[in-house]
Amino acid sequence: MTTSPLASATATRELLEAFGLATKHRLGQNFLIDNHVIERICGLAQISPDERVLEIGPGIGTLTLALLQEAAQVTSIEADPELEQVLWSHSVEHENFVFIMGDALKVGPEQVAEATGAAPTVFVANLPYNVAATIILQFFQTMPALQRAVVMVQKEVADRISATPGNKTYGGYTAKLGLYGHVTGRFEVPPRCFMPAPHVDSAVVRIERGGEPLPEGLAAADVTTVIDAAFAQRRKTIRNSMGANGYEKDALDAAFAATGISPTARAETLSTADFIRLAAALDR
Numbered sequence: 001m002t003t004s005p006l007a008s009a010t011a012t013r014e015l016l017e018a019f020g021l022a023t024k025h026r027l028g029q030n031f032l033i034d035n036h037v038i039e040r041i042c043g044l045a046q047i048s049p050d051e052r053v054l055e056i057g058p059g060i061g062t063l064t065l066a067l068l069q070e071a072a073q074v075t076s077i078e079a080d081p082e083l084e085q086v087l088w089s090h091s092v093e094h095e096n097f098v099f100i101m102g103d104a105l106k107v108g109p110e111q112v113a114e115a116t117g118a119a120p121t122v123f124v125a126n127l128p129y130n131v132a133a134t135i136i137l138q139f140f141q142t143m144p145a146l147q148r149a150v151v152m153v154q155k156e157v158a159d160r161i162s163a164t165p166g167n168k169t170y171g172g173y174t175a176k177l178g179l180y181g182h183v184t185g186r187f188e189v190p191p192r193c194f195m196p197a198p199h200v201d202s203a204v205v206r207i208e209r210g211g212e213p214l215p216e217g218l219a220a221a222d223v224t225t226v227i228d229a230a231f232a233q234r235r236k237t238i239r240n241s242m243g244a245n246g247y248e249k250d251a252l253d254a255a256f257a258a259t260g261i262s263p264t265a266r267a268e269t270l271s272t273a274d275f276i277r278l279a280a281a282l283d284r
Contacts, residue, residue, distance in 0.1 A: 002038065002070055004063065006061060012195055031059055032194055033195045037189055055075070056077050063124070065094075071122070075099065075116040081101060098115050105134065123136075136153075136177070137173065150204060152189060155188065161183060171268065177207070183207055185204075214276060237263060237264045261278055
């Protein structure tokens with residue numbers, strides 16, 4: 001059972017006081033103080049002793065210290081320069097921990113692999129709510145070695161990630177994520193598990209690589225373009241939305257006929273596989 005010595009309100013306060021720090025809401029910092037949640041995250045991640053883990057937003061290292069007990073290597077990316085001193089203290093005590101100071105959306109996969117020693121295979125993080133969805137999709141797109149992600153996000157983001165076609169939370173983001181992976185686990189995390197308690201509910205989701213297969217010659221970017229056009233005007237039919245966003249109506253009609261997709265359907269009723277078939281038909 002993996003726990004963290006920092007997963008309590010007392011330990012968190014003591015560390016913040018020791019380093020002269022205070023919580024920073026501007027960076028979405030709500031420190032996890034519940035070891036039961038730590039245990040469930042690690043259980044969902046199923047990290048083997050030879051795996052390299054990538055973490056975003058480690059904060060004071062609460063989850064980090066738990067991951068270090070299970071992984072061969074943990075690389076964390078932190079945006080707040082005031083937390084560098086805390087992470088440095090952890091790196092001194094743990095040979096299998098390295099960290100990068102910077103914006104996770106601007107740190108390239110080459111820099112991560114260089115710091116880690118090899119490309120990480122698992123992504124585990126308590127993500128800043130304002131960038132969580134973007135980070136998840138970007139990492140799966142740019143880091144092909146990642147086999148799974150176990151991430152804590154705002155409940156509404158988890159709903160978007162887990163949504164199925166026809167669900168009110170299903171959208172272009174969900175369809176794009178389906179090109180790279182699928183959800184294989186989830187649990188809820190109430191505000192009382194954090195200090196300070198956020199004003200939103202959270203959830204942890206596991207996303208396993210293994211998206212819908214692409215036919216030969218079709219790139220994920222081609223499908224993404226179709227998805228963006230289809231969802232550009234959600235209240236319109238897919239034909240009208242795509243027609244207003246760069247696609248010729250004759251080409252669309254031919255593609256709809258070839259795929260059996262109704263031109264009067266709404267984008268939110270189409271699965272990732274449907275968008276792949278439509279993109280392939282339009283690419284001919």
